[in-house]
Amino acid sequence: xxxxxxxxxxxxxxxVQSVTTVLEARGYKVESAPDGTEGLKRAREIMPNLIxxxxxxxxxxxGFEVSRELPKDEVLKSIPVxxxxxxxxxxxxxxxxxxxxxxxxxxxxxxxxxxxDKLLEKVEEFIK
Numbered sequence: 001x002x003x004x005x006x007x008x009x010x011x012x013x014x015x016v017q018s019v020t021t022v023l024e025a026r027g028y029k030v031e032s033a034p035d036g037t038e039g040l041k042r043a044r045e046i047m048p049n050l051i052x053x054x055x056x057x058x059x060x061x062x063g064f065e066v067s068r069e070l071p072k073d074e075v076l077k078s079i080p081v082x083x084x085x086x087x088x089x090x091x092x093x094x095x096x097x098x099x100x101x102x103x104x105x106x107x108x109x110x111x112x113x114x115x116x117d118k119l120l121e122k123v124e125e126f127i128k
Contacts, residue, residue, distance in 0.1 A: 004127050005046055008032040009039030009066065010054035010084070015112065019052065022116045023123070036066040043076050050127045053106070055085040064104065071105050080126040081105075084119075086112035 006023055008016050011034045020030040031046055033039035035057045043051060051070070055063035063083060071077045083099075083106045099106045107126045110119065 003027070003029045004049040005029045005031060006050045006052060006123065006127070007039065007043055007046065007048035008052045009036060009042075009057075009063070010052070011035060011057040012054070015054075019119065022119060026120055026123075028123075036062045036069075039066060040069060040073075040076070043070075043079065044073075047075070048079060050123060051079055051081045052123075053081050053083050055083060067104060067106050080107045082107055082122055082126060083109045084112060084114060085109065 004027075006028050008019055008030060010016050010019075010032065016032045020032065023030050031042060031048065033042045039051070039053070053063050053066060055061070057063065059065075063085065067081055067083060070079065070081060083104070098104070099109060108122050110122060
């Protein structure tokens with residue numbers, strides 16, 4: 001089996017660990033980065049099949065910025081991104097976020113806390 005690699009860009013070690021456990025149990029290779037800068041660097045090094053991206057890291061909007069950087073990068077633009085965020089709950093927003101080609105160029109937006117089966121379903125939908 002060709003091992004698929006998933007890069008998690010998230011600053012919450014507990015979240016990263018729990019998602020890594022779920023994904024590895026399904027046979028994926030998992031790498032992680034604690035912030036957007038490191039995440040972009042790691043993505044270029046490992047060329048993951050999929051990126052799971054948090055929004056609020058060193059800055060509240062960091063994930064949004066990373067999601068807009070990826071399509072501008074010739075090497076990274078074809079990698080699907082799933083945004084996983086708790087921003088709605090943390091900032092008490094009455095609305096969610098929808099993928100959009102310019103403002104939020106990701107394949108899907110999932111809310112934390114996400115159930116493992118829902119996460120795997122989305123990962124399998126978009127992973128190449």
